[in-house]
Amino acid sequence: KATFFMLGWVAEKYPEIARAAHAAGHEVATHSYWHRKVYELSPEEFGADMKRSIDVLSDQIGGPIRGFRAPSFSITPGTEWAFDVMLDLGLTYDASLFPAPRGHGGYPCAQEAHDLTTPCGRTMPELPMSIQRYGPAPIPFSGGGYMRFLPRFMIERGFRQFEKKNVPVVIYLHPRDFDPDCPRVPMPLKRRFKCYTGMKTTEGKLRHLLS
Numbered sequence: 001k002a003t004f005f006m007l008g009w010v011a012e013k014y015p016e017i018a019r020a021a022h023a024a025g026h027e028v029a030t031h032s033y034w035h036r037k038v039y040e041l042s043p044e045e046f047g048a049d050m051k052r053s054i055d056v057l058s059d060q061i062g063g064p065i066r067g068f069r070a071p072s073f074s075i076t077p078g079t080e081w082a083f084d085v086m087l088d089l090g091l092t093y094d095a096s097l098f099p100a101p102r103g104h105g106g107y108p109c110a111q112e113a114h115d116l117t118t119p120c121g122r123t124m125p126e127l128p129m130s131i132q133r134y135g136p137a138p139i140p141f142s143g144g145g146y147m148r149f150l151p152r153f154m155i156e157r158g159f160r161q162f163e164k165k166n167v168p169v170v171i172y173l174h175p176r177d178f179d180p181d182c183p184r185v186p187m188p189l190k191r192r193f194k195c196y197t198g199m200k201t202t203e204g205k206l207r208h209l210l211s
Contacts (some may be wrong), residue, residue, distance in 0.1 A: 148198030
């Protein structure tokens with residue numbers, strides 16, 4: 001089973017998606033309403049966006065929404081107030097921290113699932129992204145563009161590192177990661193490489209890992 005972190009506006013436009021995922025036994029969680037980066041919002045703006053998304057999704061599946069994945073992993077140092085906003089809205093865990101430098105920040109934290117302490121002194125479970133080590137270099141390997149353009153042996157190496165430490169690997173994939181024929185949006189060369197390279201390999205790599 002998987003967790004489907006859904007955008008509120010997508011769920012509103014295509015309500016059958018959340019209902020189908022829920023009916024199949026998957027978890028439906030929130031990815032915000034508009035996919036705006038957390039560090040660009042005030043606590044009030046973030047709270048309003050999140051409430052709108054949670055209300056849409058919980059109404060569609062007929063049950064509570066418990067988890068959050070920040071757009072672009074955009075909870076960065078200085079935005080820890082977001083955890084208290086999530087708790088106030090009834091969420092019970094977060095999966096937004098990326099423990100390595102990246103284009104939209106990154107957040108230094110323990111690699112395994114752990115409880116974090118919010119600015120208000122409350123506790124929230126955190127499920128960080130998986131980062132392997134090549135010497136001192138942190139290398140993401142198990143999701144999105146990283147999984148698309150890394151060769152299988154590097155992905156498997158990351159899984160072996162985590163298995164030795166008895167830490168589960170977090171895999172994250174977008175629907176478009178499986179769709180080589182998706183619409184191509186005009187963008188700079190570097191961004192286009194990150195968004196579209198390796199799409200034809202995603203399904204085969206995931207099936208290989210599941211086997």
